[in-house]
Amino acid sequence: MKIAIASGKGGTGKTTVAVNLALSLGNAQLLDCDVEEPNCNLFLGFDLKKQEDVTITVPQVDSGKCSLCGKCAEFCQYNAIAKLSDSVMLFPKLCHGCGGCVLVCPEKAITEKKRSIGVIEKGTNEQFNIELLQGTLNIGEAMASPVIRQLQTHMDESTVAVVDSPPGTACPVIASVADMDYCVLVTEPTPFGLNDLVLAVDVIRQLGIPFGVIINRHGLGDNRVEEYCRVESIPVLMKIPYIREIAVLYSKGIPFVEHMPAWKENFREMCRDICEFIPYRGLSQC
Ligand code: SF4
Numbered sequence: 454m455k456i457a458i459a460s461g462k463g464g465t466g467k468t469t470v471a472v473n474l475a476l477s478l479g480n481a482q483l484l485d486c487d488v489e490e491p492n493c494n495l496f497l498g499f500d501l502k503k504q505e506d507v508t509i510t511v512p513q514v515d516s517g518k519c520s521l522c523g524k525c526a527e528f529c530q531y532n533a534i535a536k537l538s539d540s541v542m543l544f545p546k547l548c549h550g551c552g553g554c555v556l557v558c559p560e561k562a563i564t565e566k567k568r569s570i571g572v573i574e575k576g577t578n579e580q581f582n583i584e585l586l587q588g589t590l591n592i593g594e595a596m597a598s599p600v601i602r603q604l605q606t607h608m609d610e611s612t613v614a615v616v617d618s619p620p621g622t623a624c625p626v627i628a629s630v631a632d633m634d635y636c637v638l639v640t641e642p643t644p645f646g647l648n649d650l651v652l653a654v655d656v657i658r659q660l661g662i663p664f665g666v667i668i669n670r671h672g673l674g675d676n677r678v679e680e681y682c683r684v685e686s687i688p689v690l691m692k693i694p695y696i697r698e699i700a701v702l703y704s705k706g707i708p709f710v711e712h713m714p715a716w717k718e719n720f721r722e723m724c725r726d727i728c729e730f731i732p733y734r735g736l737s738q739c
């Protein structure tokens with residue numbers, strides 16, 4: 454089973470939920486798909502080992518063959534290639550690797566080469582019975598989705614994969630949740646939380662993925678998030694209270710289920726509830 458943990462914005466406790474859920478289930482995979490700023494390992498401290506680079510193909514132009522016709526620049530939707538008066542200039546970080554410029558070049562002057570944009574790492578340790586897979590986008594790179602998609606090829610279909618999605622509702626979020634069995638949206642009971650939850654719900658509904666809500670820092674704000682979920686028939690899967698003990702553990706980078714073990718059962722019970730919403734059965738960890 455594949456469960457994405459997402460949120461309309463950052464800072465709602467999405468990573469906390471992902472880490473504590475994976476630890477509660479045990480024998481699970483945790484995939485940190487927040488590739489611009491992966492931080493699950495801040496709570497786990499695994500010794501991560503590099504698995505592979507993530508590469509995309511980008512064009513290179515043989516100036517000896519180029520007739521400066523400009524067809525490549527006309528074709529490129531991303532302004533990654535420009536025809537100047539005496540040469541063709543490439544902007545590799547804008548290139549999406551579609552290969553179109555190669556196809557339209559009448560002189561066969563364009564070929565493709567690989568360029569690394571990120572890395573996939575993996576780690577386990579003896580204290581925690583989970584496997585962490587982490588994708589990291591190289592600094593200065595703009596395209597997170599290829600890193601996310603390659604990270605997800607490491608998912609083990611025979612177990613539970615908990616996916617920590619990027620914040621927001623843009624392309625990287627869609628890349629991380631699109632193939633999931635279920636999506637948990639983490640929000641907080643504030644006007645900002647509600648605003649971003651509404652945006653996230655709109656995206657997840659368009660993707661047709663079953664979903665529910667965790668209200669983090671419950672007790673902090675008002676009840677408008679709960680009222681919205683009631684009106685929209687969205688299940689509230691769990692409420693994590695706004696209490697000092699959890700906040701202190703968070704500030705120390707300690708997953709709170711490790712010091713408050715009753716919460717492990719709460720998370721497992723939540724997964725049993727999730728199983729009621731999707732066809733998948735037989736989640737042995739619950
Ligand atoms: S591969 Fe696609 S995105 Fe990249 S420069 Fe060529 S046309 Fe533009």
Ligand code: SF4
Nearest residue numbers: 519520522523525558
């Ligand atoms: S399409 Fe080919 S020949 Fe034309 S400008 Fe681009 S690289 Fe040169």
